[in-house]
Amino acid sequence: MTDQSTIEPHPARWWHQEQDGRLLCTLCPRYCRLREGQAGFCFIRQNQEGRLVSYGYGRPTGFAVDPIEKKPLNHFLPGTSILSFGTAGCNLGCKFCQNWTISKAKIDDTNSLPATPEDVVRLAEQENCRSIAFTYNDPVIFGEYVIDVARLARAAGIRTVMVTAGYVTEEARAELFEHIDAANVDLKAFTEEFYRKQTLAHLEPVKNTLIWLKRETDVWLEITTLLIPGLNDSAVEVGRECDWILENLGEEIPIHFTAFHPDFRMRDIPRTPDETIMRARDIALRRGLRFVYVGNMNDRDGATTFCPGCGNALIKRSWHSVLSNRLDGNHCPDCSRTIPGTFRS
Numbered sequence: 001m002t003d004q005s006t007i008e009p010h011p012a013r014w015w016h017q018e019q020d021g022r023l024l025c026t027l028c029p030r031y032c033r034l035r036e037g038q039a040g041f042c043f044i045r046q047n048q049e050g051r052l053v054s055y056g057y058g059r060p061t062g063f064a065v066d067p068i069e070k071k072p073l074n075h076f077l078p079g080t081s082i083l084s085f086g087t088a089g090c091n092l093g094c095k096f097c098q099n100w101t102i103s104k105a106k107i108d109d110t111n112s113l114p115a116t117p118e119d120v121v122r123l124a125e126q127e128n129c130r131s132i133a134f135t136y137n138d139p140v141i142f143g144e145y146v147i148d149v150a151r152l153a154r155a156a157g158i159r160t161v162m163v164t165a166g167y168v169t170e171e172a173r174a175e176l177f178e179h180i181d182a183a184n185v186d187l188k189a190f191t192e193e194f195y196r197k198q199t200l201a202h203l204e205p206v207k208n209t210l211i212w213l214k215r216e217t218d219v220w221l222e223i224t225t226l227l228i229p230g231l232n233d234s235a236v237e238v239g240r241e242c243d244w245i246l247e248n249l250g251e252e253i254p255i256h257f258t259a260f261h262p263d264f265r266m267r268d269i270p271r272t273p274d275e276t277i278m279r280a281r282d283i284a285l286r287r288g289l290r291f292v293y294v295g296n297m298n299d300r301d302g303a304t305t306f307c308p309g310c311g312n313a314l315i316k317r318s319w320h321s322v323l324s325n326r327l328d329g330n331h332c333p334d335c336s337r338t339i340p341g342t343f344r345s
Helices: 117-126 139-155 170-176 192-199 204-216 235-248 274-287
Strands: 015-017 023-025 045-048 051-054 063-067 081-085 131-134 159-164 182-186 220-227 255-259 292-295 313-318 321-325
Touching: 023 051, 051 139, 081 117, 117 131, 117 139, 131 139, 139 159, 139 170, 170 204, 182 204, 204 220, 204 235, 220 235, 220 274, 235 255, 235 274, 255 274, 274 292
Parallel strands: 081 131, 131 159, 159 182, 182 220, 220 255, 255 292
Antiparallel strands: 015 023, 045 051, 063 081, 313 321
16 A cells, blocks of 8 residues: 555546635535535535645555445346445434444544555455445545546456445536446435435435436446434325336336444434334335335345346345346246346456
8 A cells, every 4th residue: 555655636537726826626515615624514625825726546444355235136136245445534414324433534533544546456356355345434525546546447347336325416416426337316305405414415416416326327336224203204205206216217227225223423213123124115116116125124025136128036145145147148048038237347
């Protein structure tokens, strides 16, 4: 890895100077206006002598080798390993964040591991990882680093994955996702009230990102919704979310309903009952979504990929492990129906 002493704040993209001298960051819909020396909501983008810099570039908080199913992605290189990393900071303020020790940390408060984009790709090769995940905190905020790692990874034949809340501007998203192969977007709820009160953000930009990813890019897309008791888990809200996905993204988008556990500023709310997760899966299937999965609980059917044509099990999983994979390329071996996704390198 690179010597920490050689890392300087990296010039940032997506900003301009306003008439009053403040810098307007145009990376995410917060549009932070920053005076000299001031950092944005994300902690790691700062006005330094009249120019916007990123303190997250080249400073991951650590690496892990994960099964790709942990991202979660069930229709993208199933059964393979992925190199995962993030940085400090985040552009959302989720009260239920399960990575808050990273996402709510400033870069100088965190034991970062200096690593150039070349270092990251080399590590993925050494660990025999077929892909690299930008995850743990939201990779939107370290977009410059994402772009450089993803470009080098693609040249080396390694895929890249964004695990993100999708809170990014129209101005930045095309460049940010240019070399990305797959994304799991957290659709954290389906009401503006939840987004405003529980994430300090807004729903509409996330919906716009999802529509853009599906309609305007080749990025493989899956969605995760963490169901929190009493806040976003009602049958009505789940039904509205499913109807919107069907209308705007189509019936074949995989969606993962996952169970909340008490953390950060929501330690007084109980863990999501398994019955709530299974009810959400049933609602989604009855609404017409074809690939509906569960997470943070053990349910074999809820982890299995079934063929929508003949109903037979194609990929069986236990938690994040693939037990069997009967797919013939992208096709069901029994009825030849095409299964959407990337199942081969």
